[in-house]
Amino acid sequence: MRRFTEADNAWVTIAEADGDLAGFCIVHHERWEGMNAGYVITIDVARHFRSRGIAGRMLADGEAWISRSGGAGMMLHVYTKNTGAITFYDRLGYIRLGLQRGFYGGGLDAAMYWKELLSS
Numbered sequence: 646m647r648r649f650t651e652a653d654n655a656w657v658t659i660a661e662a663d664g665d666l667a668g669f670c671i672v673h674h675e676r677w678e679g680m681n682a683g684y685v686i687t688i689d690v691a692r693h694f695r696s697r698g699i700a701g702r703m704l705a706d707g708e709a710w711i712s713r714s715g716g717a718g719m720m721l722h723v724y725t726k727n728t729g730a731i732t733f734y735d736r737l738g739y740i741r742l743g744l745q746r747g748f749y750g751g752g753l754d755a756a757m758y759w760k761e762l763l764s765s
Contacts (some may be wrong), residue, residue, distance in 0.1 A: 646687075718760055743756075
């Protein structure tokens with residue numbers, strides 16, 4: 646994780662709630678398919694803090710950073726059996742582009758998602 650958070654192209658946020666670490670998000674600014682875009686390295690919210698809008702706020706802040714940095718959109722991968730995350734990304738306007746077999750190793754597949762961002 647240190648390598649991802651300390652990268653020159655990284656945006657990192659930590660969410661706190663009730664005096665505890667509630668979640669974190671790491672986004673990288675990258676080149677993808679010939680354009681500037683964001684890539685969600687990871688986003689996680691502690692189970693007992695879920696359904697409070699924390700993940701949505703962190704992701705919106707990451708999207709805003711990418712948009713201000715000239716990024717056209719945001720890309721991410723999600724484990725195909727993580728129905729909660731898939732529902733979350735669908736609700737936020739992410740579009741499934743395809744499947745990447747074995748992305749997580751051990752035969753665990755990932756769905757690839759994309760969201761076009763408006764320039765700010």
